[in-house]
Amino acid sequence: MKRFMVAFTLLPFLALPARADTMEIKVLGMVCAFCAQGIEKHFRDEPAVADVMVDLNRKLVAVLLKPDAKLDDAAATRIIEDAGYKTASLNHTDRPLDIIRAEGKN
């Protein structure tokens, strides 16, 4: 009975929407919007990608993945390379792009 109660209590939490799955990628040499178009274009072509943000000032590309969609790190790194750039670091966070955008305007 106790186990049943615990499971029943946790059930609503399991039904909550998944947290944002965001790739935050630091890119070397990203200094020009004209040249960085390929980064946005190629990420938006990926079915797993919901949204993309490029920030030249922070040399940051943030990629929001669709719920339950996957884009592995190697594929993301290859997209950066196909755009002519080099990845300095790649981290997975649960931060929405709005928060990351707002940080760049401060």
Add this chain to the structure above:
Amino acid sequence: MNEARFRISLAAFLTAVIVFAPLAAQAHPVSFKNGTGVMFFATPEWQDLEVFHSFEADEAAGLRVLRLDGEKNGQSLDRRVFGAQYNKLLKRWWWEDAQANIYLGGGLGVADGKGVSGDPVGIGLLQADYETQRVYSALKLDLFESEEFTHLNWTADLGASPYAANYDELAPWFILRFSQMTGMDDKPDVIPTFRLIYKQIFLEGGVSLDGDPRLTFMIHF
């Protein structure tokens, strides 16, 4: 080359432009994989139209039309070059806040104009550049060589932007350009130039100290 052959060459060239153009292009010698770019440059005396497709991040191929309509040694110089060109990004350096590149290109074309119609033309390109969000410098050599003429367009740019424009902001640039088209210009031009970049659109205008205007438009797809 007789007129019929020239017309066939021109038709083939225009067909290729039509095929390539919708793919989107890059106007730098090489842009990003599967990127296409269109570039148009014009002065009163010469114009250059280029359509290039990057099939890799470091390789591109495209087509171009160069038209010269000026005077040299008191004689009218009206000629065109229709060419196909391959460009290679030889080396790129990445830093946290800067990038530098060396490009090499080469191609073949055919000339049209008085005394040169049908002549094969060799095309060569060498470009080196360095840029940050606030500073830009570039050296470009663009060669057109045939039995009857040699035109080397060399350009040296030094530029600065008043602020570090972000990805979705308008980026203005003030550039001091030194340029000469040998075989047509007797001396180098000094050209104060203003450039605007907004995402994939690039617009540049300048007037030489001799009063000659020039315009460049590029777009990426």
